[in-house]
Amino acid sequence: MPDPHSTDPAFSGLTKNQSLVLETIAKARRPIGAYEILRELAPRGIRSPVQIYRAVNSLIQCGIVHKVESINAFVRCTDAHPHHGQTTILAICDDCGTVVEHHDETVDRRLVAWAKQEALEVNAVTIELKVRCANCSALAP
């Protein structure tokens, strides 16, 4: 597994399919679904969903890509530096799809504290905001 934040933007450790998928996700500049990635990469020889999901899951594990659960799509991580176990907060514009990434230690602490109090062992945390971005608000008020 390659280090996502080592050799930006090459990620030379990635396999062929992982590179193709990452490239497609990055180029989209908004969340993109698995089958849209598939369509995009069909001309380059990718034929089946499994290939997409395998690559995407690797990229997510690396932290290079995030899954947007509320819309079942994937987005390139826009963070300059790696997340050290912090929860990624994603705000997705309902209108244009723009994603803004954020972290908040206080939020993390409070969620972890509550989980501990309830004796819950946390495996993953998802925080997502469906929003209208400033741009879209300005365009159509």
Place this chain on the structure above:
Amino acid sequence: MPDPHSTDPAFSGLTKNQSLVLETIAKARRPIGAYEILRELAPRGIRSPVQIYRAVNSLIQCGIVHKVESINAFVRCTDAHPHHGQTTILAICDDCGTVVEHHDETVDRRLVAWAKQEALEVNAVTIELKVRCANCSALAP
């Protein structure tokens, strides 16, 4: 649209399909998928996915039901009282599916504050924890 917390547990304002779907979700006592609801209700005359999704969406709007985005399933709201614009925090056990519901004003405030700072108009907030519940941890340590 009926008031979800008025006449527990009848929700007499619900339509027939909404009642059927709510009943099925409630009976499941863990998140249940749309098609499982459909299978459950087929004998009672429900034939198509749309009918489930329409009902479920109404119930979500009422606040009677929550969608668990991270597993694409629906769960009965277990809160005694209505949420007043508070974000529902859901913890879902990966092993047994048990859901615990929670609210945290501090978390809400911080998210809203950040959104405001970024000029984002918030439409919805999703906070979900994938966990191992105390029960499951005890059973298989």
Place this chain on the structure above:
DNA sequence: GATGAATTGTTACGTTATTTCCTAACGAGA
């Protein structure tokens, strides 16, 4: 070259969600 691990490819399937088009029922108001 032989061995084994990782990656890739293919088929097939199951699940989740939306779209489209249509009908029925009901109340408001001309």
Place this chain on the structure above:
DNA sequence: TCTCGTTAGGAAATAACGTAACAATTCATC
């Protein structure tokens, strides 16, 4: 009464999401 808008419901098709199972390939290493 007769349109008109609104809401709910129904059916069919299709798109989109996701995984299981197994075969083929590549590649490092012995």
